[in-house]
Amino acid sequence: MGAKYNRTVDNYDWRKLLTTALTDVLVRIYNPYHTDWDSSWRGVGFAPYREQVEWELEKQEKADIVIIYFHLATQVPISFLEFGLCVRVPGKAIVVCPEGCRRRGNAQIMCKKHGVEMVDNDDELREELVKSLPAGLRPPGPSL
Numbered sequence: 001m002g003a004k005y006n007r008t009v010d011n012y013d014w015r016k017l018l019t020t021a022l023t024d025v026l027v028r029i030y031n032p033y034h035t036d037w038d039s040s041w042r043g044v045g046f047a048p049y050r051e052q053v054e055w056e057l058e059k060q061e062k063a064d065i066v067i068i069y070f071h072l073a074t075q076v077p078i079s080f081l082e083f084g085l086c087v088r089v090p091g092k093a094i095v096v097c098p099e100g101c102r103r104r105g106n107a108q109i110m111c112k113k114h115g116v117e118m119v120d121n122d123d124e125l126r127e128e129l130v131k132s133l134p135a136g137l138r139p140p141g142p143s144l
Helices: 014-021 047-062 077-086 104-114 122-132
Strands: 066-069 093-096 117-119
Touching (some): 047 077, 066 077, 066 122, 077 104, 104 117, 117 122
Parallel strands (some): 066 093, 093 117
């Protein structure tokens, strides 16, 4: 098979960090990271590719909150596609788009137009996520 695609980009895995930071919060996290993902996988005819994409779409539809993370080291086309799928549902998306990110202006405009909260970093993400949870699911005390 082809080269392995590093979906964590430079060994930085924001999903793992966020999951660890939320251990005190009663939530279910659907993490789309696939340890066996291979960038040579292409097309709906290849079962592992199709199954992964279908799983991600199903979980995004099922989720109450979807985090869209525009990573500095990526070109972000899939992230924008995923953002477009949930941006029109009020309260569904939280966007992380650090300064210097490709297409940050596009993300800012879409977030403003659709009333989506956009944050700059992981700490702000956790804070915004906890704020968006129903009161009964929020951890006691400060959100950070």
